[in-house]
Amino acid sequence: MQASNPLPLTSLGVSTAPAIHAHGLVKRFGSTLALDGLDLDVEEGTLLALLGPNGAGKTTAVRIFTTLLKPDEGHASVAGFDVVKEAERLKSSIGLAGQEAAIDEYLTGRENLEMMGRLYHLSGRDARRRAAELLEQFDLVAAADRVAKTYSGGMRRRLDLGASLIVLPPVLFLDEPTTGLDPRSRRQMWDVIALLVTEGTTVLLTTQYLEEADELAHRIAVVDAGRVIAEGTADELKTRIGGDRIEVAVARDADLVRAEEIVRRHVGGQATFDPTQRRFSGGSRDGAGELSALVRDLDAASVGIEDLQLRRPSLDDVFLTLTGRQAEDVSDEKPRKRRWRRS
Amino acid sequence: MGTAPTGVRAAAARYRPVQRRSRFAWALLDAMVLARRSLLQTVRIPSLIVFVAIQPIMFVLLFRYVFGGAIRVPGGQYVNYLMPGIFVQTVAFGGITTGIGLAEDMQKGIVDRFRTLPMSSSAVLTGRTIADLGRNLFTVIIMLIVGFAVGFRIQGSVLSFLSGMLLLMGFSFAFSWIAALIGISVGSVEAAQSGGFIWLFPLTFASSVFVPVSTMPVWLQGFAEHNPVSVVANAMRGLFNVDPSLTAADTRSAVIQSVAWIAAILLVFVPLSIARYRRTTRG
Ligand SMILES: Nc1ncnc2c1ncn2[C@@H]1O[C@H](COP(=O)(O)OP(=O)(O)OP(=O)(O)O)[C@@H](O)[C@H]1O
Ligand SMILES: [Mg+2]
Numbered sequence: 001m002q003a004s005n006p007l008p009l010t011s012l013g014v015s016t017a018p019a020i021h022a023h024g025l026v027k028r029f030g031s032t033l034a035l036d037g038l039d040l041d042v043e044e045g046t047l048l049a050l051l052g053p054n055g056a057g058k059t060t061a062v063r064i065f066t067t068l069l070k071p072d073e074g075h076a077s078v079a080g081f082d083v084v085k086e087a088e089r090l091k092s093s094i095g096l097a098g099q100e101a102a103i104d105e106y107l108t109g110r111e112n113l114e115m116m117g118r119l120y121h122l123s124g125r126d127a128r129r130r131a132a133e134l135l136e137q138f139d140l141v142a143a144a145d146r147v148a149k150t151y152s153g154g155m156r157r158r159l160d161l162g163a164s165l166i167v168l169p170p171v172l173f174l175d176e177p178t179t180g181l182d183p184r185s186r187r188q189m190w191d192v193i194a195l196l197v198t199e200g201t202t203v204l205l206t207t208q209y210l211e212e213a214d215e216l217a218h219r220i221a222v223v224d225a226g227r228v229i230a231e232g233t234a235d236e237l238k239t240r241i242g243g244d245r246i247e248v249a250v251a252r253d254a255d256l257v258r259a260e261e262i263v264r265r266h267v268g269g270q271a272t273f274d275p276t277q278r279r280f281s282g283g284s285r286d287g288a289g290e291l292s293a294l295v296r297d298l299d300a301a302s303v304g305i306e307d308l309q310l311r312r313p314s315l316d317d318v319f320l321t322l323t324g325r326q327a328e329d330v331s332d333e334k335p336r337k338r339r340w341r342r343s
Numbered sequence: 344m345g346t347a348p349t350g351v352r353a354a355a356a357r358y359r360p361v362q363r364r365s366r367f368a369w370a371l372l373d374a375m376v377l378a379r380r381s382l383l384q385t386v387r388i389p390s391l392i393v394f395v396a397i398q399p400i401m402f403v404l405l406f407r408y409v410f411g412g413a414i415r416v417p418g419g420q421y422v423n424y425l426m427p428g429i430f431v432q433t434v435a436f437g438g439i440t441t442g443i444g445l446a447e448d449m450q451k452g453i454v455d456r457f458r459t460l461p462m463s464s465s466a467v468l469t470g471r472t473i474a475d476l477g478r479n480l481f482t483v484i485i486m487l488i489v490g491f492a493v494g495f496r497i498q499g500s501v502l503s504f505l506s507g508m509l510l511l512m513g514f515s516f517a518f519s520w521i522a523a524l525i526g527i528s529v530g531s532v533e534a535a536q537s538g539g540f541i542w543l544f545p546l547t548f549a550s551s552v553f554v555p556v557s558t559m560p561v562w563l564q565g566f567a568e569h570n571p572v573s574v575v576a577n578a579m580r581g582l583f584n585v586d587p588s589l590t591a592a593d594t595r596s597a598v599i600q601s602v603a604w605i606a607a608i609l610l611v612f613v614p615l616s617i618a619r620y621r622r623t624t625r626g
Contacts, residue, residue, distance in 0.1 A: 091459055092461045095459075096459045098452045098455050098456065101452060102451070104384070106384040107384075111380075116456070120360055122358055122359075163456070
């Protein structure tokens with residue numbers, strides 16, 4: 001992946017310590033256990049996606065790695081520096097684009113970047129040049145001298161990401177960098193992130209979208225209730241939950257019993273049933289083939305089909321399969337507002 | 344984007360932080376960067392422009408013409424008595440900008456970013472208080488001009504005028520640090536606003552700002568006389584030579600007390616605010 005790029009520093013030496021390491025992190029807020037023994041390793045030059053629902057502890061973990069919070073128990077290090085004992089030195093090696101855009105609304109895009117450059121201790125001239133470069137790279141030239149208050153959500157995110165790249169630290173933390181972006185802006189953001197990783201930056205990215213993790217991550221860690229409940233490559237996780245999802249809604253209540261028996265034959269053991277919509281769903285190991293077989297069998301049993309889908313697994317599916325817990329119905333809520341609860 | 348960025352890392356690698364500077368130099372430079380930010384905000388937020396430039400003019404005119412006829416001060420002109428007091432009151436309230444600005448920062452992601460930068464953490468506070476100093480100086484200059492237009496005259500030497508202004512700015516800086524501690528402690532902009540104002544009313548009204556302390560009930564005089572607002576206002580009156588009731592000894596004593604107040608407030612509130620800010624840093 002990085003054959004043509006400068007080798008990451010530690011790969012020149014003997015050290016193969018992960019760029020980001022956490023062991024047994026615990027963090028409590030009053031009676032809330034935000035992190036409950038989180039373990040994590042991210043190899044240098046790779047991107048790990050921390051995937052989990054609202055309240056899983058993603059932001060808390062990022063805040064500990066970036067020295068904004070102290071863990072109650074456990075330890076963590078970034079770029080070889082302990083997050084508690086060597087916090088000051090660690091800061092020169094990291095960049096953070098937090099969940100909320102960290103920009104000053106009353107400054108222009110250019111002023112924001114120049115200010116951050118100065119605070120990274122670039123000289124005035126370098127700060128100005130770097131700001132101009134980043135504005136160019138992030139397609140903000142036209143808006144550069146407008147106050148950030150007037151920026152759209154996507155523009156703010158881009159400016160915010162730009163600000164975290166001023167000196168391009170070796171380790172980058174991106175907390176839900178694409179939440180709230182339209183598909184085009186999201187795609188652009190993905191391109192930038194992918195390029196950064198190709199060039200050797202280690203990235204820890206949190207997301208609620210499996211699709212995003214799938215697109216960008218070398219490895220995915222699924223977090224829930226403050227701990228990592230599964231870790232692996234996208235393929236490994238998808239295989240674990242049974243590949244693509246088949247969903248079929250039956251037209252008549254009378255057919256339900258027959259339908260269930262047929263569906264169980266074709267989808268994995270984790271099939272679920274939603275009675276209000278008479279909808280079955282489950283994993284399919286063989287995608288389209290499985291689907292057409294299912295349709296044939298349902299037809300042969302003259303079960304009326306109201307709706308039929310083959311779709312990529314969502315975070316909901318991953319989560320449901322891994323924890324056996326039911327997600328709250330979220331159909332008419334925006335993704336960022338999703339809440340999960342224990343069944 | 345648009346055109347996909349190429350060589351992000353190579354581009355960034357051209358920029359190296361400046362290394363050779365002491366911690367103190369960085370603390371000061373970082374503070375100046377953030378002071379500039381705060382001053383830019385001032386000119387872009389209309390309500391702040393009103394607070395900094397318009398309200399003080401109104402105050403001067405209202406007190407000069409509404410109370411000016413009714414209030415008699417021994418041996419002098421009320422406008423001459425009033426102006427130094429109103430300067431002190433204005434800069435005391437001016438510090439609230441620091442408190443509100445910090446409370447706002449603390450609620451937003453931007454403080455998280457500052458905290459992950461290799462910058463001096465005290466600069467977030469110092470930047471605000473220095474900006475307040477600049478704003479207050481600007482406000483006082485406007486008030487001086489308006490004051491001269493409505494009859495305010497000072498009589499001392501240039502040196503004592505400048506000393507008076509220096510005291511005023513020292514007082515302004517000290518009070519900004521009190522507001523800073525309030526701003527980072529209260530947790531919301533609204534609370535920083537009300538918490539910033541509420542204690543200033545008794546302090547500035549139960550003082551020599553508008554009327555001589557000797558006209559107040561005895562039980563209040565003790566407080567009003569030693570209150571830093573009175574002390575600084577009196578010192579300025581003495582230095583500007585606008586209050587015939589003040590002897591040279593009175594002035595000297597007021598100047599010394601002012602310096603003591605300023606030093607005491609800074610000694611307590613600067614370390615307290617910075618420690619408090621750092622503590623919230625570490626969750
Ligand atoms: N400062 C805080 N005070 C109290 N509770 C907190 C605080 N920060 C986080 N929590 C709680 O800790 C838990 C984990 O929160 P965290 O923000 O890490 O979740 P998340 O995975 O980032 O969620 P989201 O997807 O909504 O951003 C939640 O229950 C949250 O309410
Ligand atoms: Mg979060």
